[in-house]
Amino acid sequence: MATNKESLIVILDIRTCAQEEFKLKAVKCAAEIIKDKIVSDKKDYISFVLVGTEHNEKNAPNVKKYEHIQLCTWPLLLKFFKFVNETATDKGQWLDGLKVALEMQEQALSFKPARQRILLLFDFNSAKQEYEDFQEITNNLLNSGIELIVGSHNIAYKDNPETNLPQAIFNLSRKASPEELDNQKYALQLVFQCNATLCNFKETLRNIFKVTNRRPWSWNAKLFIGSKISLNLQGIIAMKNESLVKLKKVWSEKKEWVSREERYYIKGSEITPLPEDLIDGYMLGGTAVPYDDTLIEPKEPHPAGLHFVGFVEWESIPDEYFCGDSLYMLVHQKGNSVSARKLDALVRALILKKRVILCWKIFSLKFNTPRVVVLIPQQPEENKPASLYMLELSYHAQHHFWDFPSLRTAKTESNSDQLEAIDNLIDSMDLECTLKDTQMPRACAQNDLLPFDGLPSIYEQNIMDVLEYKVLDRVSNDEQFKKLKEERKFVDVFWSVPEAIEEKSKQAANAVKKLFPLERSLAWQEKLKAKELEEQSLPIKQERKDLESPLHLNNIGLVNPAQDYKQILDNLKTLSNTTLRDSQFQVHSAQMRVVILTLMERKNLNLEQLKDVIQLYRNSCLDFNSLKEYDQFASELKKKATDKQLKEFWEKIIVELQLGPLLIGEPTLDDELRLKAFYTIEHWPEAMDE
Numbered sequence: 001m002a003t004n005k006e007s008l009i010v011i012l013d014i015r016t017c018a019q020e021e022f023k024l025k026a027v028k029c030a031a032e033i034i035k036d037k038i039v040s041d042k043k044d045y046i047s048f049v050l051v052g053t054e055h056n057e058k059n060a061p062n063v064k065k066y067e068h069i070q071l072c073t074w075p076l077l078l079k080f081f082k083f084v085n086e087t088a089t090d091k092g093q094w095l096d097g098l099k100v101a102l103e104m105q106e107q108a109l110s111f112k113p114a115r116q117r118i119l120l121l122f123d124f125n126s127a128k129q130e131y132e133d134f135q136e137i138t139n140n141l142l143n144s145g146i147e148l149i150v151g152s153h154n155i156a157y158k159d160n161p162e163t164n165l166p167q168a169i170f171n172l173s174r175k176a177s178p179e180e181l182d183n184q185k186y187a188l189q190l191v192f193q194c195n196a197t198l199c200n201f202k203e204t205l206r207n208i209f210k211v212t213n214r215r216p217w218s219w220n221a222k223l224f225i226g227s228k229i230s231l232n233l234q235g236i237i238a239m240k241n242e243s244l245v246k247l248k249k250v251w252s253e254k255k256e257w258v259s260r261e262e263r264y265y266i267k268g269s270e271i272t273p274l275p276e277d278l279i280d281g282y283m284l285g286g287t288a289v290p291y292d293d294t295l296i297e298p299k300e301p302h303p304a305g306l307h308f309v310g311f312v313e314w315e316s317i318p319d320e321y322f323c324g325d326s327l328y329m330l331v332h333q334k335g336n337s338v339s340a341r342k343l344d345a346l347v348r349a350l351i352l353k354k355r356v357i358l359c360w361k362i363f364s365l366k367f368n369t370p371r372v373v374v375l376i377p378q379q380p381e382e383n384k385p386a387s388l389y390m391l392e393l394s395y396h397a398q399h400h401f402w403d404f405p406s407l408r409t410a411k412t413e414s415n416s417d418q419l420e421a422i423d424n425l426i427d428s429m430d431l432e433c434t435l436k437d438t439q440m441p442r443a444c445a446q447n448d449l450l451p452f453d454g455l456p457s458i459y460e461q462n463i464m465d466v467l468e469y470k471v472l473d474r475v476s477n478d479e480q481f482k483k484l485k486e487e488r489k490f491v492d493v494f495w496s497v498p499e500a501i502e503e504k505s506k507q508a509a510n511a512v513k514k515l516f517p518l519e520r521s522l523a524w525q526e527k528l529k530a531k532e533l534e535e536q537s538l539p540i541k542q543e544r545k546d547l548e549s550p551l552h553l554n555n556i557g558l559v560n561p562a563q564d565y566k567q568i569l570d571n572l573k574t575l576s577n578t579t580l581r582d583s584q585f586q587v588h589s590a591q592m593r594v595v596i597l598t599l600m601e602r603k604n605l606n607l608e609q610l611k612d613v614i615q616l617y618r619n620s621c622l623d624f625n626s627l628k629e630y631d632q633f634a635s636e637l638k639k640k641a642t643d644k645q646l647k648e649f650w651e652k653i654i655v656e657l658q659l660g661p662l663l664i665g666e667p668t669l670d671d672e673l674r675l676k677a678f679y680t681i682e683h684w685p686e687a688m689d690e
Contacts, residue, residue, distance in 0.1 A: 006115035007045040007069060007108035008033070008208075009101040011122070014088045015052030018123040022153045025201050026121040027084055029151065033119075033208055034080060037072035045069045045111055046076075048083060049100050051122070052092035060096035062089055069108050093130055094122045098137050098148075105146055117147040119208065124152055124170075124187050126180040134186060138193040148196040150187060151204035156441030166445040168198040203445050219363070220333065222305040223375075231346070232339040233306070235328040235390065301368045306375070306390075311355045317374060317393070324392035330375065331387045340385065347386035350377040361390070418515045425508040556588070561595045562612045569620055585624045592617050593633055600640055600649070611653050618659055631661040638678065647684055655679050 010030050014023060030048070037044050047069040055064035066083060070076060101118045108116065118141075141148055152170075160167040168191075170184045190196035197207055219235035263272050280291035332340040350356065357375040362368060372393045380386040414422075556564045568588050575581040596613055599606070614637075621630035641650045653659065660678045663671055 005044060005111070005113050006117060007047075007105060007111060007113040009047050009049060009069075009104050009118045011049045011051060011094070011097040011101055011118065011120045012084060013051050013092070013094070013122040014084060014086065015092045015123075015127065016088050016090050017125060017127045018052070019125070019153070022123045025153060026151070027081075029121065029201050029204055030080065030084075030119075031077065032205060034072050034077045036209065038074060038077070040072075043071050045108060045113065046072055047104055048080065049097050049104070050084065050086055051094055051097040052088050052090075053086045054089055055086065057096075057100050060093075060100050062092040063096045063100050065100050065104060069104060069111070090127070094120060095129070095131065095133055095137055097122075098141070099133070102137070102140055102144070102146070105144070115147070116145070117149065117208075119149045119151065119204070121151045121204075122187075124154070124180065124183040126177040126183075128179055129183050129186070131186055134189075135193075138190065141194040141196075148190065148194055149204065149207050150190055150196050150198045151201055152187070152198075153201060155198065155200035155203075157203075157445045158441050168200075168203075168445075169441060171441060199445070206445075219328065221330075223308070223330075223359070224305060225308040229342070231342050232333040232336050233330045233343070233388075234333045235330050237326050238329040238389070239327040301365045302362045302370060304362045304364050306359045306361055306373070309358045309360060309372075311350075311353075312358050312374075314354050314356050314376070317356070321393050322374070322391045323394040328390040329378075329387050330390055331385055343388075344380060344386040347377040347380060347388065351379060357388075361392075418512075421508070421511045421515045425505070425512050428504040428508040556591050556595050558595060558598065561592070561599070562609070562616050565592055565613070565616055565620075582624065585620075585626070586629075589617070589620065589624075589626065589629065592620075593636075597636075597640065600637075600644070600646065605646070605649055607649060607653060610649065611657065614653065614659050615657065618662070622662055627662045627664070634659070634661050634678070638681070642681060642684070645684055650681065 010033070012023075012026050012030065034046065037046065048066040050064045052062055053064045054062070057063045057065060064086060098118065098120065101120075105116050105118070154171050155168050156171050157166045157168055159165075170188070176184075187198065191198050199207055218237075221233055221235060223231045223233055225231075262278065263270055265271065281288055282291060283289070332343045356377070359373060359375065361371045361373045373390050374393055375388040375390055378387045378389060556568070565588070572581050572584055572588075575584070592613070596610070596617065599610055599613070617633075618630060621627065637654065638650075640646070641654070660675055663675075667675070
């Protein structure tokens with residue numbers, strides 16, 4: 001059986017001139033590789049090379065290699081984190097790192113790895129690099145057969161019209177210096193000089209974990225049909241389901257005892273048999289089976305190969321009964337023309353009669369467990385010999401059946417027009433690039449079916465609303481954001497669906513609505529009529545109509561502002577039109593804020609009056625769900641109190657009565673810290689001498 005063991009050398013850029021974000025991502029990428037290989041079934045060898053250290057390897061300045069190549073373990077991961085914290089310098093050549101990695105791969109040949117790879121994680125910035133040995137090193141890489149993967153943070157992808165495959169490019173920047181462009185040019189040349197793979201960090205992990213076998217796994221066997229016919233076949237794994245994580249099945253843990261029950265009941269009476277009446281046995285599922293000494297006698301191994309049971313109809317085997325972790329394709333043994341002619345005749349006869357072969361398989365004398373398999377014929381072609389696909393069968397006892405209610409009836413089946421309308425609706429919302437040769441750079445190798453910034457969902461809208469509040473709240477005193485905050489169009493401007501896509505989606509949705517007519521419900525009309533009748537029977541109906549005209553009290557005076565505002569709120573609550581009510585509240589709440597700030601301008605403050613109006617305004621904002629407006633006003637009150645040195649007002653009204661920003665529900669730790677910072681004014685301005 002072939003081995004997938006490999007040796008991997010990871011080169012990391014730790015120069016001080018490299019971006020910190022790049023270095024953090026590079027270390028995280030290497031750590032993910034180590035962790036995956038620790039839990040993997042295949043034990044691979046790995047080591048590291050640092051570029052940009054004070055240490056110097058032989059003929060490689062500012063380069064340091066790890067002590068030796070070794071298997072991936074948890075202690076190695078801990079040592080790796082210490083190793084990358086070497087003292088860094090501004091200098092370092094990535095070609096020197098490749099040179100040292102090639103020397104380490106020569107030492108790794110003693111482990112006889114099936115695959116050798118080098119991962120170069122480097123920031124191709126404006127720092128000067130030397131390229132005199134570029135051709136020699138790339139030739140050595142190409143001739144040695146070592147696979148090179150180059151990862152960096154400034155990589156995007158576009159479609160290559162000639163190869164129809166994603167092509168990695170560097171994101172061009174106007175600030176890029178000639179040195180940076182030169183370094184990027186040499187990095188791109190690695191793709192053509194030594195078949196290197198250039199990718200960003202996300203694609204780097206995919207390329208590292210994407211491993212293909214060097215040669216197919218094969219199995220030489222004989223197919224026995226009766227006592228006269230035998231065919232020499234060769235089985236090749238066509239597909240294999242292989243997991244990177246190996247699970248170990250155990251019967252019981254240490255110090256765990258399994259005891260047998262020595263009592264039983266008959267018609268409610270407990271019976272305990274005598275020790276001499278007990279016999280050894282075991283449980284098979286829910287059935288007790290007496291123990292037989294012949295079970296431990298070694299059995300003669302079955303002969304290896306495929307043993308014919310019978311021909312069965314192809315359609316008589318349900319697809320649900322096929323199982324197994326791999327799919328073997330059986331062909332004649334190489335160079336055996338007799339078996340080739342027999343297999344060709346057998347396959348043609350099976351296809352003609354629509355039959356398959358039912359047989360049992362013994363892999364080898366060592367793995368001597370019989371498996372029931374089915375051999376399915378494959379149509380031979382001119383350039384393809386006759387073959388059989390071998391699939392394992394599960395037993396009937398392994399299946400459990402449940403009865404489920406019918407999910408739909410024949411009356412609910414959709415016709416072709418309805419299905420086509422749904423397909424059009426899905427296609428209208430598909431934001432995948434339709435042009436295969438598009439030159440627009442993207443972050444991933446393959447086109448993203450639904451990019452995050454293309455067609456927002458309601459959850460993403462909520463996220464943007466929260467971000468808008470947090471961002472704009474920090475710059476609430478900035479003039480350029482005031483108009484944007486008043487109009488509340490931040491999300492509409494920066495988070496909108498493209499008009500063409502929106503129009504196309506609406507048309508497709510209308511077509512679906514027409515083709516899927518729903519049963520019309522009149523319950524809402526009955527509820528509306530009942531509500532109107534109830535309102536018409538009330539004696540205050542006429543008063544409400546009067547109130548829905550302009551309110552008779554439109555201004556808040558400075559003499560009795562709390563009383564005026566209460567009357568306005570009472571009038572607002574009687575409005576049945578919620579849109580009109582909310583808009584009127586916004587107008588009068590703005591008036592109330594002006595009144596409060598005007599009262600604070602007076603030389604002798606009336607603290608009792610200020611307490612009443614601020615409490616009243618705060619409660620109204622809570623009732624009308626205007627939390628953001630009050631929080632902004634609270635910040636304005638704090639600034640006003642600080643500028644005018646209103647220490648008594650701040651401590652006796654705002655702090656004692658807790659009239660700060662509004663919260664809904666139980667406050668979190670962040671909320672408590674924010675409120676504490678709001679109520680705290682450590683340094684009051686010194687009073688000016690009059």
